[in-house]
Amino acid sequence: EDQVTQSPEALRLQEGESSSLNCSYTVSGLRGLFWYRQDPGKGPEFLFTLYSAGEEKEKERLKATLTKKESFLHITAPKPEDSATYLCAVQVGNTPLVFGKGTRLSVIA
Amino acid sequence: DADVTQTPRNRITKTGKRIMLECSQTKGHDRMYWYRQDPGLGLRLIYYSFDVKDINKGEISDGYSVSRQAQAKFSLSLESAIPNQTALYFCATSERKTGPGELFFGEGSRLTVL
Numbered sequence: 286e287d288q289v290t291q292s293p294e295a296l297r298l299q300e301g302e303s304s305s306l307n308c309s310y311t312v313s314g315l316r317g318l319f320w321y322r323q324d325p326g327k328g329p330e331f332l333f334t335l336y337s338a339g340e341e342k343e344k345e346r347l348k349a350t351l352t353k354k355e356s357f358l359h360i361t362a363p364k365p366e367d368s369a370t371y372l373c374a375v376q377v378g379n380t381p382l383v384f385g386k387g388t389r390l391s392v393i394a
Numbered sequence: 395d396a397d398v399t400q401t402p403r404n405r406i407t408k409t410g411k412r413i414m415l416e417c418s419q420t421k422g423h424d425r426m427y428w429y430r431q432d433p434g435l436g437l438r439l440i441y442y443s444f445d446v447k448d449i450n451k452g453e454i455s456d457g458y459s460v461s462r463q464a465q466a467k468f469s470l471s472l473e474s475a476i477p478n479q480t481a482l483y484f485c486a487t488s489e490r491k492t493g494p495g496e497l498f499f500g501e502g503s504r505l506t507v508l
Contacts, residue, residue, distance in 0.1 A: 317495045328398075328484050328499025329437070335495045372437065381427055381452065386436035 289310050291373050291385035298392050301362045306388045308373030309355040318356050319382060321372040329372055363392045375378075398500035400485050406506045412434075413472040415503045416486030424470040427486040428460060429495065437484070442488075444466060452498045475507045 292307045308316065317336050321329035332367045333342040335351035342349045346367060358371055370389045374382040398419045407413055417426065419462040439452030441460040449460060457479060458473045472479055482504050486497040 318493050321497075326502070328486070328501055329497070330499070334495055352494050374437075374495075381439050381442050382495060382497065383439075384429075384437040386434065 289375050289383055289385035291371075291387060291388050294386070295389040296391070297361075298363055298390070300316045300364055300392055300394050303359070303361045303363070305360070306358040306390070307355060308358070308385055309383055310373075310375050311354075312375050312377050312383075313379055314377050316376045316378060318351055319374045319376065320356070320358055321374065323370045323372055323387070332371075360390070363390075365392050365394050395441075396485055398485055398498055400483075400500035400503045402503060403501065404504045407475055407506050409476055409480070410486065411507075413486075413505065415470045415483055416467045416499060417470070419466050419485075419487045419498075420482050421487055421489075421498060423487035423498070424465065424490045425488045426462065427488075428468070428470045429484045429486060430454065430459075431464050431482045431484060431502075439468065440483075472505075475505075476508045480505060480507045 288311045290309045317334050319334050319371040323329040327339055333349040336372055338353045342352050346361050360365050367389050368385045372387045374383050376383040401416045401450050424445050427442040429437045430440055431437050440458050441452050442450050443462045446462050461469045482502050484502050485500040488497050
């Protein structure tokens, strides 16, 4: 069965303390890997799509990378406004996304 | 105004009652989805529709039904609500050309079944 596992479940960082979130997947025929950000009480918001191993995407302090078995979301010099839950999801063929359980990030000033 | 609108935003109901959650979108997207989010379980797919005449079951469709009334409207029904259907429900849309990957979510409908 396809599976998406995110780690850690929760991460607490000081402002400016860089770190990475992990998303490992076991699927056949990956079509794309997606990262979303979710603020409390809101719907998830799309961040990145990665299609092939070696691909990287960047947006402000976030950089997403992809290998054949996992993806990392690197956060450089985070700020309190980066606090949110980050969701990873995979797409196989033309079927809807399968989401991981998310990593809850807290950035303390 | 939000591109994907869900109503109601909050609802408290009793076991056995019929509940409908509604979703409408102004993005012009063909594809619409209903997800459920529970603490510790993440987002799970209930039903999805790739166009008006297409309805598909997701991972956890038991106890739910849907109706795609128009391209812009997709409703989720709980025929006889039970307490373990207490959750946060999200509607989402995507374009045909980008496939089901880049989803646009509504603000969510929080349902409590007593």
